[in-house]
Amino acid sequence: MEMRRDIFQAIADPTRRAIIALVAAQAMTPGAIAAEFSSSRQTISRHIQILTECQLLRQDQKGREIHYHLNPNQFKEIADFIEPFRQLWDDRFNKLEALMNNPTNP
């Protein structure tokens, strides 16, 4: 029944990206997260569940509260996807890369 989630599908939803941005700043409880949105608490809870399945979020139980915090490692899969194209648009990256390949030269 439950389709295998991948991280690209997880970040496809704008609400979930907003949740990620919120939690990135500080760990938050589901209630506090839901308070930031107009959707119902249960709906936000479902989004949190999806993000947790992809390990984008991690739980931190404290008494009856659960604090969710970001797991930045999972973003590597997205980074790996766009990395091959990065040099085609990111001048800053090109400068960094030049320094990396030629660290001692002018």
Added chain:
Amino acid sequence: MEMRRDIFQAIADPTRRAIIALVAAQAMTPGAIAAEFSSSRQTISRHIQILTECQLLRQDQKGREIHYHLNPNQFKEIADFIEPFRQLWDDRFNKLEALMNNPTNP
């Protein structure tokens, strides 16, 4: 009727990511792209249309053939999303950043 497409939704589909990877190597016609997949030509054509709506692909009409090629600029939106988290996992990036902040000239 037609929902506004965003780029995150565009790359959520694995077939579309595969199309992107194909076209990144070289510009291709819809027919040639479809030949790489088991889905029908029309289904692939629909995916190409979605990618083009998001400007991830660009058309290049040559007679009755249309060559699609990648528009890497659009990946910036994805990069901007994950960039804030990059330093938290990417050691290589940290090294590059260090070089950038402390260039070769003493």
Added chain:
DNA sequence: TATATTTGCAGTCAAATAGCTGCACTATGG
């Protein structure tokens, strides 16, 4: 001009998704 090739568009259908409400479970405090 007639024909074949390349492509896009409309229509249909099954499956997945995101939203809601209601209920059950756990932990804290009196």
Added chain:
DNA sequence: CCATAGTGCAGCTATTTGACTGCAAATATA
């Protein structure tokens, strides 16, 4: 022990999505 607060899960519905088939438009070739 009981009430309350914080969460998760089940079930329902409307919307969206991805796949297919069929057809039309445009271009190249005989």
